[in-house]
Amino acid sequence: MKIGILALQGAIREHRNLLRRLSIETVDVLNPDDLDGISGLILPGGESTTVGKLLVRYDLLEPIAALGRKGLPILGVCTGLILLSKHINNSEQYRLNLMDTYVERNAFGRQLASFEADMSIPVLGDKPFHTVFIRAPYINKVGDNVKVLLSDEGKVLFAEQDNLLAVAFHPELTDDTRVHEYFLNKINNFSEQ
Amino acid sequence: MSEINKKTGTFAVKTGLAEMLKGGVIMDVVNPEQAKIAEEAGAVAVMALERVPSDIRAQGGVARMSDPEMIIGIQQAVSIPVMAKARIGHIIEARILEALAIDFIDESEVLTPADDVYHILKSDFKVPFVCGARNLGEALRRIGEGAAMIRTKGEAGTGDIVEAVRHIRRVNEEIQRVLGATPMELMTIAKELDAPYELILQVKGLGRLPVVNFAAGGVATPADAALMMELGCDGVFVGSGIFKSDNPAKRAKAIVEAVAHYKDAKLIAEVSKGLGEAMRGQSVAQMDDKDKIAGRGW
Numbered sequence: 001m002k003i004g005i006l007a008l009q010g011a012i013r014e015h016r017n018l019l020r021r022l023s024i025e026t027v028d029v030l031n032p033d034d035l036d037g038i039s040g041l042i043l044p045g046g047e048s049t050t051v052g053k054l055l056v057r058y059d060l061l062e063p064i065a066a067l068g069r070k071g072l073p074i075l076g077v078c079t080g081l082i083l084l085s086k087h088i089n090n091s092e093q094y095r096l097n098l099m100d101t102y103v104e105r106n107a108f109g110r111q112l113a114s115f116e117a118d119m120s121i122p123v124l125g126d127k128p129f130h131t132v133f134i135r136a137p138y139i140n141k142v143g144d145n146v147k148v149l150l151s152d153e154g155k156v157l158f159a160e161q162d163n164l165l166a167v168a169f170h171p172e173l174t175d176d177t178r179v180h181e182y183f184l185n186k187i188n189n190f191s192e193q
Numbered sequence: 194m195s196e197i198n199k200k201t202g203t204f205a206v207k208t209g210l211a212e213m214l215k216g217g218v219i220m221d222v223v224n225p226e227q228a229k230i231a232e233e234a235g236a237v238a239v240m241a242l243e244r245v246p247s248d249i250r251a252q253g254g255v256a257r258m259s260d261p262e263m264i265i266g267i268q269q270a271v272s273i274p275v276m277a278k279a280r281i282g283h284i285i286e287a288r289i290l291e292a293l294a295i296d297f298i299d300e301s302e303v304l305t306p307a308d309d310v311y312h313i314l315k316s317d318f319k320v321p322f323v324c325g326a327r328n329l330g331e332a333l334r335r336i337g338e339g340a341a342m343i344r345t346k347g348e349a350g351t352g353d354i355v356e357a358v359r360h361i362r363r364v365n366e367e368i369q370r371v372l373g374a375t376p377m378e379l380m381t382i383a384k385e386l387d388a389p390y391e392l393i394l395q396v397k398g399l400g401r402l403p404v405v406n407f408a409a410g411g412v413a414t415p416a417d418a419a420l421m422m423e424l425g426c427d428g429v430f431v432g433s434g435i436f437k438s439d440n441p442a443k444r445a446k447a448i449v450e451a452v453a454h455y456k457d458a459k460l461i462a463e464v465s466k467g468l469g470e471a472m473r474g475q476s477v478a479q480m481d482d483k484d485k486i487a488g489r490g491w
Contacts, residue, residue, distance in 0.1 A: 008453050009216040009237065030454060045213050047237040047273055054235060054453055078213070105272060111253070111296040112319055114206045115199040134209040135274065135296070173209055 001187065004029040004038035006064075008054040008108070010046020010079060014172035018180055026057065032063045040073040043080025043166035045170055048105065051079055065096045073163045073190050074098070075183045081166040082137050089140075090115045099161050100143025107138045121150045121158060124178040131157075131169035140170050163190055202465045204317025204408055207341035209388070209403040210274065210297065210321055210443050214238060214342075218418065218449050219407070221245050224263070225270035227441070238274040238296070240430065241267040246303050246350030247433035247472065249339040250484075256304040258286040260292055268293070281490060282308020294303045296393035297342070298322045300335075302489035303349045303350065303432075312491060315339030325409065327360045327487060329367035330386035333396070334402055337389040343402060345426070346487040347410015352474025354411045356487055361408065371396050410487065413438070413471045415451030415461055422455035439469025 005015050007028035021088040027034055029041065041064065043051075055061040068074050068084075076084040076099075083096050084111040096154050108114070112133055139156035142148060150158035157168040159180075165186065172181035204431045222228040228239045240356050243259040244252065258276030258279050267333035268275045281300055286307070287472045300313050302325050315322040316339030325331035325346035332343045345364075347357030354486070369384060371393055374382055379397065383390040395403045407423030409430035420489035429452055446465040454460045477485070 007216075011212045012217060013215075015409050030457075046215075047213065047217060049232060050217055050235045050237050050449070054450070057450065110294045111321065112291070113201060113276065115201045115208065116205055117199045118202055130211050132205060134206065134213055152248060157345065170209060173205065173212065185337055 001026055002038045003035060003187075004030055004035060004041040005053070006043050006060075006080075008046075008058070009050050010058075010172065011042045011172055013042050015042050015044055015180075018172055018177055022180060022184065024184065029060070030058070032059055033078075035060075035063055035067060038072070040075070040183065041067070043074065043076040043083055044081065045078035048082040049080040049093055052083065055083075055189060056094050061094060061096065068096060068098045068124060068164065071163045071184065071190060074165070074186065075180075076164070076166045077169060077170060077172065078136055081139070081168055083167050084164055085139070092179065099159070099164050100146050100168060101139045101156070101159060101161075101166065102141035103137050104135050104140050105127070107140075108133060108136055109137055114184045119152070119157075123149050124182060129171070129176060129178065130174050130185050132173045133169050136168045139166070161187065201370075204339075204341065206434070207321035208404050211323070213341035214274070214407075215405055216359075216453060217428045218445075218452050219276065219428070219430045220434075220435055220445060221430075222267060225266045227379065227436055228267045228270045228275075230442050231435070231445055232271045232273050232441060235449035236273060236445065237428070238276055239267065240276045240278065240299065240432075242278055242356070245433040245436060247352070247437055247474075248350075249303065252287070256280075258283070258289065258304070262388060264290075264293055264295065268295075270297065277305055279313070280304040280313050281306040282313060284313055287313050287318060287322075291318055295320060300324050300340075302346060304484050306489050312338050315341075322427060324477065325365065325487070325490060327490075328363045328386070329396070329402075330369070330388040330465040331429035331490060332364060332402060332406070333386075333388040333392040336392055337385045340404065342405050342407065344407040344409040344430055345421075347412075348477045348480075348485055348487055349410045351411050351477055351480075352413040352434060352437075352472040353477045354413070354417045356477055357408050357412065357421060358424065360410075361406075361426055364402070364406070365425055368396060368401065372400060383447070385469050388459055411477075412448075414468075415444075415447045418448045419455035419461050428452065433472055444468050446466045446470075
């Protein structure tokens with residue numbers, strides 16, 4: 001199994017290192033050819049306007065969207081959560097248009113509002129997950145087909161829709177591999193179908 | 194989740210933002226219009242300042258923190274992070290920038306230092322700081338004070354990349370020295386590099402600097418930016434190089450692409466076509482020492 005990591009901009013090596021610890025092979029995705037033969041794709045955190053523009057300039061937006069529609073498992077982190085979404089409040093920025101989610105960018109405010117906290121995420125087991133939110137977005141509304149895995153005061157922070165997984169915090173900035181393992185399980189389940 | 198549980202302004206949250214900027218370009222802008230051009234070109238952040246370094250050089254005088262009104266105008270114009278510069282050691286300028294909810298403060302040698310002995314104790318702040326460094330010891334002293342991000346100093350406002358190259362090579366060589374040393378040798382190395390011993394141990398454990406390290410000071414072309422990435426920088430600051438060139442929008446976009454694809458020479462050749470004249474600049478080798486600003490910082 002080989003997992004692609006969109007490597008245009010952002011926290012790329014953290015995902016690479018985390019997957020390496022789980023003995024998973026990764027490939028940096030910079031051009032459409034890099035998508036060949038991957039079993040799943042990670043859209044890492046970074047600056048969503050930058051990544052969106054580069055996706056378009058390098059003809060990656062439509063190929064990734066097409067793979068997503070065909071069922072390729074995709075994990076979108078922070079910026080990735082924004083890119084996966086169909087609806088972004090107050091923004092015309094480029095997106096993959098895959099998940100039935102309504103997203104608010106920089107929803108907690110500027111950097112001073114960035115925070116870390118232990119949160120209980122039932123699908124990941126009993127032990128709380130140490131979440132790190134950096135100028136994070138959240139989802140304020142979801143469609144019927146979206147399963148909410150973590151929410152707080154009406155803010156959806158972790159959600160799933162069929163082959164797609166969107167997370168507002170940064171599991172790659174911790175040593176906890178459980179979000180990535182959840183994603184890998186998803187890939188295994190999808191390939192069995 | 195209880196609100197009490199949430200921790201803001203921690204070192205992890207500060208370095209977290211720096212991690213998200215990796216592989217990106219941070220551009221100096223002096224007004225909202227330039228900020229919009231930078232965002233449109235794909236900048237990951239903008240640095241709001243009143244005069245770009247080449248103008249500070251040309252006009253002389255004391256260079257200070259920018260007018261808050263101008264900073265707020267830029268914050269309102271773009272959705273990407275906004276950084277701003279405080280003078281070395283100027284605690285109050287830094288507090289003002291924090292009060293403006295700036296996303297990152299650059300305690301910068303490009304401005305005229307306010308304190309010629311001490312730097313700001315950056316761990317006292319909730320907002321993250323970036324600082325310039327010419328070598329590993331300087332980088333680790335700044336991290337020791339709480340900096341969440343490092344950049345090469347280069348020689349700002351010259352358009353000459355040679356100093357930035359010198360600084361990243363120096364940092365890389367000194368990291369290699371730490372990695373090659375036995376535990377017994379590390380205290381003496383810390384002493385020789387003027388670096389905090391605990392942070393030398395961290396470098397040894399991690400195999401790299403404990404925080405993100407960007408290039409700055411002299412980047413003028415897409416090729417310059419890609420060179421700094423090739424030498425191991427995590428991203429690039431471009432100061433005077435964009436808005437002092439013939440076609441800022443096109444050059445800005447080209448530099449963004451060259452950084453994202455720095456190993457792809459064909460692509461860099463393509464984006465480097467027809468950019469018009471780069472900033473004229475000045476060769477650092479021809480400059481008097483008194484005109485160099487990289488020496489500011491203690």
